[in-house]
């Protein structure tokens with residue numbers, strides 16, 4: 001039978017937030033996370049704020065998670081992908097930071113699909 005889409009419950013949201021905590025902890029301790037741990041400082045990187053309209057980094061995501069600013073997994077994934085999209089926009093693929101961004105995106109895609117299959 002076609003599975004009828006049921007309304008999201010509070011339990012679903014709690015499960016999602018648990019997944020966000022697990023995923024973010026794994027991202028923060030990944031060896032290629034170093035470029036993304038804190039906001040890019042506009043002092044030491046002139047022009048960054050002109051090119052990147054929506055800066056995002058793992059410490060900001062951690063802050064939002066702690067302050068319950070993510071309603072669900074989707075809004076969390078949007079911010080994580082923003083980190084990688086900003087990195088691709090500002091860095092050559094064949095650069096240390098560019099490669100780190102690609103590695104982190106691949107790792108994230110793999111982990112959240114694995115974790116979602118665990119439902």
Ligand SMILES: Cc1nnc(-c2cnn(C)c2N)n1CCCn1ccnc1
Pocket residue numbers: 034035036040044045086087090091097
């Ligand atoms: C993230 C990110 N994307 N671009 C940069 C960056 C910083 N400086 N330059 C020349 C870039 N292309 N970043 C932040 C990397 C943060 N970082 C740099 C050294 N240690 C941490």
